[in-house]
Amino acid sequence: MKIAICGITGVVGQETLRCLKDLDFPVEELVCFASARSAGKEIETPFGKRNIQKFSLDTCQDFDFVFLCVGGGFSAEFGRKLAEQNARVIDNSSHFRGEEDVPLIVPEVNAQDIGDAKLIANPNCTTAILAVVLYPIYKEFGLKKVINSTYQATSGGGKAAMDELEEQSRNYLAGKKVMNNKFIHPIPFNLIPAIDVFQENGYTKEEMKVAWETRKIFGVPDLKLSTTAVRIPTFRAHAESVTVETEKPVDLEKVRKILSSSPGVKFTDDPQNQIYPMPLTVSGKFDVEVGRIRKNEVFGDYGLDFFVCGDQLLKGAALNTVQIAKAIIEMS
Amino acid sequence: MKIAICGITGVVGQETLRCLKDLDFPVEELVCFASARSAGKEIETPFGKRNIQKFSLDTCQDFDFVFLCVGGGFSAEFGRKLAEQNARVIDNSSHFRGEEDVPLIVPEVNAQDIGDAKLIANPNCTTAILAVVLYPIYKEFGLKKVINSTYQATSGGGKAAMDELEEQSRNYLAGKKVMNNKFIHPIPFNLIPAIDVFQENGYTKEEMKVAWETRKIFGVPDLKLSTTAVRIPTFRAHAESVTVETEKPVDLEKVRKILSSSPGVKFTDDPQNQIYPMPLTVSGKFDVEVGRIRKNEVFGDYGLDFFVCGDQLLKGAALNTVQIAKAIIEMS
Numbered sequence: 001m002k003i004a005i006c007g008i009t010g011v012v013g014q015e016t017l018r019c020l021k022d023l024d025f026p027v028e029e030l031v032c033f034a035s036a037r038s039a040g041k042e043i044e045t046p047f048g049k050r051n052i053q054k055f056s057l058d059t060c061q062d063f064d065f066v067f068l069c070v071g072g073g074f075s076a077e078f079g080r081k082l083a084e085q086n087a088r089v090i091d092n093s094s095h096f097r098g099e100e101d102v103p104l105i106v107p108e109v110n111a112q113d114i115g116d117a118k119l120i121a122n123p124n125c126t127t128a129i130l131a132v133v134l135y136p137i138y139k140e141f142g143l144k145k146v147i148n149s150t151y152q153a154t155s156g157g158g159k160a161a162m163d164e165l166e167e168q169s170r171n172y173l174a175g176k177k178v179m180n181n182k183f184i185h186p187i188p189f190n191l192i193p194a195i196d197v198f199q200e201n202g203y204t205k206e207e208m209k210v211a212w213e214t215r216k217i218f219g220v221p222d223l224k225l226s227t228t229a230v231r232i233p234t235f236r237a238h239a240e241s242v243t244v245e246t247e248k249p250v251d252l253e254k255v256r257k258i259l260s261s262s263p264g265v266k267f268t269d270d271p272q273n274q275i276y277p278m279p280l281t282v283s284g285k286f287d288v289e290v291g292r293i294r295k296n297e298v299f300g301d302y303g304l305d306f307f308v309c310g311d312q313l314l315k316g317a318a319l320n321t322v323q324i325a326k327a328i329i330e331m332s
Numbered sequence: 333m334k335i336a337i338c339g340i341t342g343v344v345g346q347e348t349l350r351c352l353k354d355l356d357f358p359v360e361e362l363v364c365f366a367s368a369r370s371a372g373k374e375i376e377t378p379f380g381k382r383n384i385q386k387f388s389l390d391t392c393q394d395f396d397f398v399f400l401c402v403g404g405g406f407s408a409e410f411g412r413k414l415a416e417q418n419a420r421v422i423d424n425s426s427h428f429r430g431e432e433d434v435p436l437i438v439p440e441v442n443a444q445d446i447g448d449a450k451l452i453a454n455p456n457c458t459t460a461i462l463a464v465v466l467y468p469i470y471k472e473f474g475l476k477k478v479i480n481s482t483y484q485a486t487s488g489g490g491k492a493a494m495d496e497l498e499e500q501s502r503n504y505l506a507g508k509k510v511m512n513n514k515f516i517h518p519i520p521f522n523l524i525p526a527i528d529v530f531q532e533n534g535y536t537k538e539e540m541k542v543a544w545e546t547r548k549i550f551g552v553p554d555l556k557l558s559t560t561a562v563r564i565p566t567f568r569a570h571a572e573s574v575t576v577e578t579e580k581p582v583d584l585e586k587v588r589k590i591l592s593s594s595p596g597v598k599f600t601d602d603p604q605n606q607i608y609p610m611p612l613t614v615s616g617k618f619d620v621e622v623g624r625i626r627k628n629e630v631f632g633d634y635g636l637d638f639f640v641c642g643d644q645l646l647k648g649a650a651l652n653t654v655q656i657a658k659a660i661i662e663m664s
Contacts, residue, residue, distance in 0.1 A: 145630045149481035149573035151523055151562065165521075170505055173498065189497075189566050190612040191483055193573070193624055193639045198603045202626025202637075211629070224630045228573040228637060230483065232564050234521050241481035241525070241560040241573075271530045280522040292525055294534025297543070298477045298556045305534075305560060307525045 474579025
């Protein structure tokens, strides 16, 4: 397969390379695009050295797959044009996620929705990490309500945001002034209960994305789901504290059995041995961890609590895009 | 008033001194007790220098107020005996909170429950911080369900836990091995979704305390409240993401008005100007911040979301005990 990656110098571009390698993706040709600033530089990839190319529509031709690991502006300008050139374009940005003709895919949930679409959207990181755990519960018990509070890592803001956490934590510990540039407030030893812009309903766009996108991925347009999205000082793994009200009574044994065998999920629920999902154990891993599984006391027999943690750069971004590409190959 | 503080060398003991001073508590005599290890050492207090005394029942006599800033074991052994000596004993530990004859007090909510009790329990930090915000909402709209996810600081584990966060963060950033002693897992740039021991129902004791104690403080034995308690790498402010279902329809303007004038609460809700509760702004402050106030989309007209943040060592501990003592003086 002929592969192009746009945005190779970013963290998601880099993780996409790793996922292509680790998932034995049949890479025959690999071209790495980035902005003019990086063009011409040589980089190491798991597929050998490459010279970074400056992107243009003319030079990005005849690929089987184009991975867009760039901002929404770039995707808006080039996403559909690249798809018209017959490549399968998998876009990490939020730009196309709401568009009706663009499938939004978490392969464990709705690979069949890809069909023959050329342009495919990759969900928001928080959505994808939640979906692999929530979907098996939805299938077995139904969902009346989903209430979610997140613990999101700095990687959601890219490498510069991760660097800001590291550098400013050093400053904090050295008693120096703590600055903030990528974040609206200093992030070391703090939390920020606001990610992305605020909507009229008082939710942030990040919070609404989880509802909008989960509804589309599950094919349940009226799913009641609310999120409170909070940035915390971790590097690359998002966690989510989830309470659901189900349609059918919850059987905890069945929940454990289902989540132990769900694709993309690592059952991480052994509290007596201090085993539960954590950024420490999930960072760098493909599977999303789920634990703290218990009946929710507020909803009684119809209530379930669980805690998920997944690598924001992997299942929340690069891994899911490569899994989409693999699903396309397998289905064709 | 003649005041004794047991556990003067701990962070809560130290903050109690500060609160006595800042609240203009009528301190006429102050005796500071600690373990044999610290006895004899001289310490600075806002009321002058003191020699730390080794605690014994015989030496701890004739006080108006005894503040117990020590572990549950000490409280269990001496709490009732001190109360029998006619002091008003205010205990920070969880030991007496569930006992019927011991009032559990958040002065903004239930100061009247103190009555003539000699022994008074101070609630869990997460409970107290939530209560000052939740109670005015309960009074106005009623509460059918409360679902709460926490972001708890290391100060909950005492000074050694705060030091562990600081020292081990340094190690992490220096590329050295990160150790853990106070925490069951390394805390720097991580989170731990488990505080205190696990109960049979899958909740931790910390999580159940919030339900048990809120019911007692509000005088609502069947209040439906569930918590997921998570430790994050912050120093001394707890945050809580709260969703409630109310009895009466929510009027957001009324919520804002009520929370703007509730005692102990700082209305911190101006998202367009990036103002919301954060550890950065609340640490060292007496009031609990509340913001991110919005209708919860899942519960419709009967749903409300908000985010609270309060200093764990102040409203979560020392401040509340001194406020209890002040309330006793005012009511007598």
